Amino acid sequence: MLLNSRLSACLASIVLSGFGSIAMAEDKPPPMVEIVPVEYQAYAKPIRTSGILSYKSQQSLSFKTAGPIQYLDVNEGDRIEAGQLLARLSPEEIKAQVDEAQARVEMARNNMNRFSQLHKNNVLSLEQLQSAETDLAVAESRLKINRFNLKYSSIEAPSKGLVLRTFVEENELVNAYQPVVMVADTDQGWVIQTGVTDEDIVRLKKGDKAKVEFDAWPGEVFKGTVSQLATLADEKTGTFEIEITLPEKNNRLRSGFIGQVTLIPSNKKQVALFSINAIVRMAQQEAEVFIYDPATRRVNLRKITLDFLEPGRAASSNGLKAGDLLVTLGAGLLKDGEHVTPSSDSTLLTAGE
Numbered sequence: 001m002l003l004n005s006r007l008s009a010c011l012a013s014i015v016l017s018g019f020g021s022i023a024m025a026e027d028k029p030p031p032m033v034e035i036v037p038v039e040y041q042a043y044a045k046p047i048r049t050s051g052i053l054s055y056k057s058q059q060s061l062s063f064k065t066a067g068p069i070q071y072l073d074v075n076e077g078d079r080i081e082a083g084q085l086l087a088r089l090s091p092e093e094i095k096a097q098v099d100e101a102q103a104r105v106e107m108a109r110n111n112m113n114r115f116s117q118l119h120k121n122n123v124l125s126l127e128q129l130q131s132a133e134t135d136l137a138v139a140e141s142r143l144k145i146n147r148f149n150l151k152y153s154s155i156e157a158p159s160k161g162l163v164l165r166t167f168v169e170e171n172e173l174v175n176a177y178q179p180v181v182m183v184a185d186t187d188q189g190w191v192i193q194t195g196v197t198d199e200d201i202v203r204l205k206k207g208d209k210a211k212v213e214f215d216a217w218p219g220e221v222f223k224g225t226v227s228q229l230a231t232l233a234d235e236k237t238g239t240f241e242i243e244i245t246l247p248e249k250n251n252r253l254r255s256g257f258i259g260q261v262t263l264i265p266s267n268k269k270q271v272a273l274f275s276i277n278a279i280v281r282m283a284q285q286e287a288e289v290f291i292y293d294p295a296t297r298r299v300n301l302r303k304i305t306l307d308f309l310e311p312g313r314a315a316s317s318n319g320l321k322a323g324d325l326l327v328t329l330g331a332g333l334l335k336d337g338e339h340v341t342p343s344s345d346s347t348l349l350t351a352g353e
Helices: 002-027 092-120 126-151
Strands: 035-037 040-043 047-055 058-062 067-072 085-089 154-156 161-166 179-184 190-196 209-214 222-229 240-246 258-264 269-275 281-283 286-293 298-305 308-310 313-316 325-327
Touching (some): 047 161, 067 179, 085 179, 092 126, 222 258
Antiparallel strands (some): 035 325, 040 269, 047 190, 047 258, 058 179, 085 154, 161 179, 209 222, 209 258, 222 240, 281 286, 286 298, 286 325, 308 313
16 A cells, blocks of 8 residues: 555656646747848849959060070060060071072062063063063062061060060070060050850850959959950860959069959849848758748748859749848747747847737
8 A cells, every 4th residue: 555655646746747847848938030021132143263364465476487596685574665675586597598589589680671671672482571570579579578587587575564484595596486585565454364154154244343352462352344255165164265354553463363253243133132041941942931920920931942042141033022021040940830039139120029
């Protein structure tokens, strides 16, 4: 009997303890969440890429003919003026070729004049006269070629600018068209060339703005403009090349810097931007979020369509209405229809609360 009495007492104690837990659960306050109103705005998803910085006008200069370099008086980093002599081949051989061509022209002209007089006197046939005229034309053409080669046996700066690189040394024997010096027209500014996908190229047009950042200048943003758009994809990468012009003209930048580029398309769309914390479930382009109802003080689960995701936030143009109260912080712990309390730092507290 005594044992039965003790068991009954224990059971009663357990039952009373259970009712106490239920009562405490019922008295537990609703979870506190952060709520923000949905707002639509004209927005375009930025395009992020990277590219190599270079001068817009950057040229490798070379000689038209081969020969030893007689003169080279510039170094990398030198400032140059338009028309300044940068390098010159030893002229002896080229001048000798010009003199030889000039002598052949004079001889061919004398022959043609003599043959013309003989033809008038019916001593020489028309065919022989025409042959002499052809010889003169060929000699004159060769003279022009040699004079052209003489002209391009020296290299002059095409514009005011900067020497980026020299490829040879003085007295070195170079071949025709071998790069000798690389120069840049610094007045034309900088460009970055990069590639974008087919999905992104159709969102861009000339004049769209760009922001560029370099590791050499952390925290500083350089402004640029899209200046060229390819109409044909690169066969190797499958991307479309674009050019971004930077008007920067000081000495802070260097050709070859790697730039992190953010392109801002001008074609915008009305979307609602919100914190990614508001998404409780997501599959491909669909997501679920909680909308707060101030009349019932409860949250309702709603499916929406996502246009795109960005670091820390999402965009939607279908499923949300302007003015909807979207649950952000704390949304992942809620259930559909649950009673909640907006936090004091929510951006919108309804008048009825």
